[in-house]
Amino acid sequence: MTASSPHQVSSQANLNTNTTVAFLGPVNSYSHQATKTAFPEPEWRLEPTGTIKEVFDRVQAGQAAYGVVPFENSTHGTVAFTLDNLADRAGEYAEIVVCDEVYLDVHHFLLGRRRDPDPLLRDPSPGSASASVSASAAPSAAAPSSHHSSSSSSNSKGVPLASLSHIRRLYSHPQAFGQTGAFVRRYLAHAETVEVSSTSRAAELAAGDPAGESAAIASEWAARGFGLDVLARWVEDREDNTTRFFVLRKDGEEGEGGRAGRADGGEEGKGREDEDDAAAYSGARYKSLVSFTVPHRQPGALADVLDCFRGRGLNLTSINSVPSLVEPFQYLFFVEFEGSRLDDPEGRVGGVLEDLNRVAERWRWLGSWRNRRSGR
Numbered sequence: 001m002t003a004s005s006p007h008q009v010s011s012q013a014n015l016n017t018n019t020t021v022a023f024l025g026p027v028n029s030y031s032h033q034a035t036k037t038a039f040p041e042p043e044w045r046l047e048p049t050g051t052i053k054e055v056f057d058r059v060q061a062g063q064a065a066y067g068v069v070p071f072e073n074s075t076h077g078t079v080a081f082t083l084d085n086l087a088d089r090a091g092e093y094a095e096i097v098v099c100d101e102v103y104l105d106v107h108h109f110l111l112g113r114r115r116d117p118d119p120l121l122r123d124p125s126p127g128s129a130s131a132s133v134s135a136s137a138a139p140s141a142a143a144p145s146s147h148h149s150s151s152s153s154s155n156s157k158g159v160p161l162a163s164l165s166h167i168r169r170l171y172s173h174p175q176a177f178g179q180t181g182a183f184v185r186r187y188l189a190h191a192e193t194v195e196v197s198s199t200s201r202a203a204e205l206a207a208g209d210p211a212g213e214s215a216a217i218a219s220e221w222a223a224r225g226f227g228l229d230v231l232a233r234w235v236e237d238r239e240d241n242t243t244r245f246f247v248l249r250k251d252g253e254e255g256e257g258g259r260a261g262r263a264d265g266g267e268e269g270k271g272r273e274d275e276d277d278a279a280a281y282s283g284a285r286y287k288s289l290v291s292f293t294v295p296h297r298q299p300g301a302l303a304d305v306l307d308c309f310r311g312r313g314l315n316l317t318s319i320n321s322v323p324s325l326v327e328p329f330q331y332l333f334f335v336e337f338e339g340s341r342l343d344d345p346e347g348r349v350g351g352v353l354e355d356l357n358r359v360a361e362r363w364r365w366l367g368s369w370r371n372r373r374s375g376r
Ligand SMILES: O=C(O)C(=O)C[C@]1(C(=O)O)C=C[C@@H](O)C=C1
Pocket: 024, 028, 029, 030, 031, 032, 070, 073, 079, 106, 173, 175, 176, 197, 198, 199, 200, 243
């Protein structure tokens, strides 16, 4: 697993600042990997939480300078828990903004205990590319994996490396289940699926099953961390499976060393700026997020808001909605777009925010940060 374009914060810049970063734990979750990429230890103190909501809580309470939360996955879409907290219906997170993003390639592993003896086992080491499997390894294992390429080194991807007939329970995070549906339906239809708070929590639960009848879909690091056997590797539906994480902080706390300092053009972003000079609109180097509601009964109210972005020449990169919980079937919308409120020489972002005053019922700016995939 790799994270694209590591963008780490220098240790010197962070002397005398709060260096705690909260992420969804336990350790060895994908959130942990994403956090380590952006906030290398030991300069940063990484603190696992039990839920995504706790990441928001700690940042808002000032107990963590930053928080890292999954936002969307390329296969399964938006992470509902994160959107729910960004919606901030109870006004608990009034100061929280997004100040950066991290992309992580996500390859899921099936972890559990091998049957002992397991005559079908070939190579259980995490990340091994040389493992192969007998045609009778598991229910319907004879058929080649349909979802990954068929090169020889990929033969062990997406197929069981050991018998799975003893697995009765399969733990994982709902997002991970959503990214591995083909494998689970094909090889583990006989097992009960149990959603838990993270993939590393899933591995912890599987490791704690004395009968060895539980398995987890989790990361290869969780295999090592919890001493589990790798029963299958790269079980995601799509090999290009990628999750994008948001880095959160409190608004106005982007002082020296803060990651958002780079989002408004700090030194660390300079090389990147030069690379991107060719971009037609310089705002493509950045992204911003706003949430808003529109008058529910007014025809075209949502279109009016979207038209403001078109009018200002701002490219949208994602649109989401969640129930407003004010009245049934009324929604709060999120629009993410290219451009920064913090570096806005042409005034396009400032302009669109003024437009929102006119056409939206309520709106909130949720941050501007460097586009870590500009030019793609
Ligand atoms: O469960 C984890 O390991 C997480 O960090 C959460 C999460 C998510 O919510 O999207 C992160 C990345 C993967 O997409 C699957 C799960």
